[in-house]
Amino acid sequence: MSTETLTGTGEKRKRENIFARIPQVYYFLVVVTVTGIVLDQVFANGNILSNPSIFRNILIRSVALGIVAVGQTFVMIGASIDLSVAYTISLTAVLTSLIMQGDPARVPMAILVVLVVGAFIGLINGLIITKLNVNSFIATLGTGLIIEGLLSGSFSNWSGAVPESFRSLGYNAIGPIPISIILLSIVVLAGWFILSRTKFGAHLYGVGGDHQIARLSGLRTDRVLIGAHVICSITAVLSALFIVSRLGSGAPWVGPDGVYDLESVATTVIGGTALSGGRGGVFGTLAGVLIFGVIDTVFNQLGVDTFLKMVLRGAIIILAVASYSVRSKREAA
Amino acid sequence: MTEGKIESLSTSKKEPLLIARNITKKFPGVVALDDVSVEFFPGEVHAVVGENGAGKSTLMKIMAGAYSSDEGEVILNGEAVEFSHPQEAQQRGVAIIYQEFNLLPERTVAQNIYLGREPARFGVINQRELNNMALGVLKDIGIDSIISPSEMTSSLSVAELQLVEIAKAVSLDAKILIMDEPTASLTSTEVQLLSDLISRLKEKGLAIIFISHRLVEVFQVADKITVLKDGAHVGTVATPDASPEDIVYMMVGRLLDHYFPPLGEEEEFGEVILEVKNGGNDFLKDINLMLRKGEVVGISGLQGSGRTELAQALFGVVPFKEGQIIINGKPVTIRTPVRAIKAGIGYVTEDRKSEGLLLMQPIRDNMLLVVRALRSIFKWIHPDGVRSNRYLVPTLGKQVDVRVDTYSKEVQDLSGGNQQKVVLTKWLASQAEIFIFDEPTRGIDVEAKASIHDLIRDLTKQGVAVIMISSELPEIIGMSDRILVMHEGKIGGELPAESSEPEIMLVATGQMNGNRETESAISGGGIK
Numbered sequence: 001m002s003t004e005t006l007t008g009t010g011e012k013r014k015r016e017n018i019f020a021r022i023p024q025v026y027y028f029l030v031v032v033t034v035t036g037i038v039l040d041q042v043f044a045n046g047n048i049l050s051n052p053s054i055f056r057n058i059l060i061r062s063v064a065l066g067i068v069a070v071g072q073t074f075v076m077i078g079a080s081i082d083l084s085v086a087y088t089i090s091l092t093a094v095l096t097s098l099i100m101q102g103d104p105a106r107v108p109m110a111i112l113v114v115l116v117v118g119a120f121i122g123l124i125n126g127l128i129i130t131k132l133n134v135n136s137f138i139a140t141l142g143t144g145l146i147i148e149g150l151l152s153g154s155f156s157n158w159s160g161a162v163p164e165s166f167r168s169l170g171y172n173a174i175g176p177i178p179i180s181i182i183l184l185s186i187v188v189l190a191g192w193f194i195l196s197r198t199k200f201g202a203h204l205y206g207v208g209g210d211h212q213i214a215r216l217s218g219l220r221t222d223r224v225l226i227g228a229h230v231i232c233s234i235t236a237v238l239s240a241l242f243i244v245s246r247l248g249s250g251a252p253w254v255g256p257d258g259v260y261d262l263e264s265v266a267t268t269v270i271g272g273t274a275l276s277g278g279r280g281g282v283f284g285t286l287a288g289v290l291i292f293g294v295i296d297t298v299f300n301q302l303g304v305d306t307f308l309k310m311v312l313r314g315a316i317i318i319l320a321v322a323s324y325s326v327r328s329k330r331e332a333a
Numbered sequence: 334m335t336e337g338k339i340e341s342l343s344t345s346k347k348e349p350l351l352i353a354r355n356i357t358k359k360f361p362g363v364v365a366l367d368d369v370s371v372e373f374f375p376g377e378v379h380a381v382v383g384e385n386g387a388g389k390s391t392l393m394k395i396m397a398g399a400y401s402s403d404e405g406e407v408i409l410n411g412e413a414v415e416f417s418h419p420q421e422a423q424q425r426g427v428a429i430i431y432q433e434f435n436l437l438p439e440r441t442v443a444q445n446i447y448l449g450r451e452p453a454r455f456g457v458i459n460q461r462e463l464n465n466m467a468l469g470v471l472k473d474i475g476i477d478s479i480i481s482p483s484e485m486t487s488s489l490s491v492a493e494l495q496l497v498e499i500a501k502a503v504s505l506d507a508k509i510l511i512m513d514e515p516t517a518s519l520t521s522t523e524v525q526l527l528s529d530l531i532s533r534l535k536e537k538g539l540a541i542i543f544i545s546h547r548l549v550e551v552f553q554v555a556d557k558i559t560v561l562k563d564g565a566h567v568g569t570v571a572t573p574d575a576s577p578e579d580i581v582y583m584m585v586g587r588l589l590d591h592y593f594p595p596l597g598e599e600e601e602f603g604e605v606i607l608e609v610k611n612g613g614n615d616f617l618k619d620i621n622l623m624l625r626k627g628e629v630v631g632i633s634g635l636q637g638s639g640r641t642e643l644a645q646a647l648f649g650v651v652p653f654k655e656g657q658i659i660i661n662g663k664p665v666t667i668r669t670p671v672r673a674i675k676a677g678i679g680y681v682t683e684d685r686k687s688e689g690l691l692l693m694q695p696i697r698d699n700m701l702l703v704v705r706a707l708r709s710i711f712k713w714i715h716p717d718g719v720r721s722n723r724y725l726v727p728t729l730g731k732q733v734d735v736r737v738d739t740y741s742k743e744v745q746d747l748s749g750g751n752q753q754k755v756v757l758t759k760w761l762a763s764q765a766e767i768f769i770f771d772e773p774t775r776g777i778d779v780e781a782k783a784s785i786h787d788l789i790r791d792l793t794k795q796g797v798a799v800i801m802i803s804s805e806l807p808e809i810i811g812m813s814d815r816i817l818v819m820h821e822g823k824i825g826g827e828l829p830a831e832s833s834e835p836e837i838m839l840v841a842t843g844q845m846n847g848n849r850e851t852e853s854a855i856s857g858g859g860i861k
Contacts, residue, residue, distance in 0.1 A: 197457055205440060209438070209440065217449035
């Protein structure tokens with residue numbers, strides 16, 4: 001039996017077009033940016049976006065959200081969710097400035113402690129979800145509330161301070177590139193590498209795509225999911241470190257004020273990661289974060305009502321997700 | 334089956350690779366397998382055929398470790414084995430491919446084949462190696478020209494997914510490959526592709542076991558055919574020694590073990606209530622049928638022949654794109670279920686748990702679901718609106734004889750038979766005139782079956798017209814005043830009441846087309 005007899009039936013698909021591999025969300029990003037430019041020209045005579053520092057601002061504003069959204073992408077690919085990130089950010093931000101007390105010598109110890117604390121929170125989230133079989137939405141809502149309660153019970157204001165040297169993370173640049181952007185790039189690239197190049201990543205897509213298939217393929221599904229939660233909480237810690245370096249000190253409200261829980265979920269979803277898991281990636285999420293950054297910057301500069309800004313964000317979330325579900329319906333047909 | 338053929342079976346000098354010996358498996362209320370013994374040899378394609386409920390899938394699942402048997406043993410390479418998990422069977426070289434594929438749509442072919450077994454160093458996957466390994470497997474079974482390792486599985490057709498599943502099994506070093514209805518949703522070219530692959534695997538010395546309904550393919554591909562019937566092993570024959578007619582008789586030759594209410598009388602049937610002219614959509618073509626008041630029309634056909642699709646088209650779930658539906662002499666457009674309900678159609682779905690009932694809601698609310706849905710929402714505010722419907726509940730309950738102490742009990746606490754009755758009351762309450770039943774008695778015990786059958790007859794006595802889809806031939810024969818047999822999305826033929834099982838099967842397998850009048854028009858297609 002030779003293969004010649006078969007080639008007639010299965011036509012060889014052409015090599016995938018490079019454009020098909022760009023996450024769809026980048027088209028949204030282009031649309032949003034172009035709209036921003038038009039608004040800028042019409043209402044501000046092009047003063048906003050012709051200023052190169054504005055682009056840098058968009059990026060810096062996106063750093064805190066971007067880092068934690070990478071972590072959120074991990075758990076959401078695993079068909080889970082983490083709503084405790086905002087409080088994890090608050091807790092570790094406060095701890096960081098409290099331990100550092102303005103002393104450069106204590107920076108390494110502070111970073112180590114908050115990373116351990118973050119990993120522990122992720123571990124607990126993961127254990128509750130996998131071993132106690134609690135829905136991830138509820139489980140992380142619960143741990144988030146617990147952290148918030150403990151935090152508000154112990155601190156009511158800015159606590160401690162970070163040394164000047166640490167603040168360079170937030171403000172300084174290596175050449176023309178701000179350190180914060182380098183940090184975000186490293187996190188995004190590391191996220192991409194883990195998801196697409198390691199066994200852990202492949203298994204995470206498997207666990208999120210179909211739990212049963214993953215189990216039958218011999219994957220240790222619980223460990224994979226717990227790992228994703230640990231990674232997510234660690235990204236929350238990294239966000240917190242960036243935030244305290246900008247603010248100089250930590251306070252219990254820095255996480256919830258930034259709405260990092262819901263915004264990280266929203267940007268991940270806009271970026272094409274399905275709530276049901278198994279698909280998506282960090283580059284899509286990055287575009288989602290940048291879309292929010294562009295909207296924020298342009299609207300702030302134009303002095304537009306914040307409520308209108310929220311309406312626009314909401315509309316974009318719905319549009320993006322609707323376009324994905326239309327697409328997957330088409331594929332199914 | 335003539336004598337002397339047994340010899341040709343035992344002439345193969347090979348030892349059997351897998352033996353199912355005296356397997357018995359009981360489920361609550363049914364004996365799924367009764368002392369079944371079959372031997373499977375390397376380098377042989379072995380088809381297992383039988384009607385729905387004959388026990389084919391149960392036998393396969395026992396051999397693949399998804400079920401354990403109550404009695405008997407599975408012997409692999411001369412050694413008795415007891416698999417506690419499908420993965421264990423897989424490691425010992427027994428792979429099973431279900432109709433529902435176990436592939437992740439958002440991943441590539443290579444990633445799927447080696448999920449959990451990726452070549453990696455320090456946790457980092459060697460992509461090139463992964464793709465090369467997958468390519469090796471695809472080449473090995475000769476499908477590398479059709480499927481490339483880096484393709485996303487979501488872009489593959491059903492047939493290609495099947496090939497990927499086979500490649501995965503081969504990569505796991507499977508010695509025994511079990512396939513559940515592999516051809517059920519394939520086109521004829523795709524079937525050819527699959528059977529080519531099966532013959533190549535056979536040459537490699539694999540034992541291939543496949544379940545099928547389609548006798549044409551069984552005769553093309555299989556070396557041996559085992560027939561199961563009602564959980565018992567009827568016989569195993571070498572393919573060249575049997576004709577499709579022999580097999581069909583082995584599959585269905587049995588006594589009716591169940592009482593059915595008397596069929597309707599010609600003079601009881603009223604005027605035509607439903608007519609479909611040249612109906613068609615993606616799954617169906619040239620559907621022409623008519624239904625009279627007081628009549629039960631049975632729809633038979635193999636799995637995938639379009640039975641359920643026909644019901645869904647009539648009910649507007651997946652509507653007809655072409656043709657015309659006429660109800661009570663008036664043409665109607667049915668694009669959504671709401672339209673169908675308003676036109677007087679009720680649909681008792683095959684899967685009552687996910688499509689027919691709100692399991693965690695009380696019986697009462699389930700009964701009133703359809704009436705409430707159709708009613709103007711403003712009636713909710715009016716106190717009478719709520720109460721007036723509640724009067725219906727006991728009446729409905731009595732009408733179908735649902736045995737419960739209180740109607741506020743959750744539906745999930747009822748037995749299968751009682752649940753089905755609750756589904757019926759939904760449509761009784763909405764005063765449907767056309768009832769479509771899709772597998773009305775699947776998973777229901779014998780006694781409840783009889784009472785559902787009586788109920789269906791009672792409905793027709795009240796002038797309701799019934800379309801009943803069933804994969805159980807005795808049910809079709811016992812209940813239908815006329816029988817429509819589906820074949821590949823078309824109505825393959827119409828048979829009168831009390832046609833025999835072989836007649837239905839011959840139409841359903843496409844070996845006889847048509848109506849009793851054009852009898853003996855046996856299409857010569859394919860079978861030698």
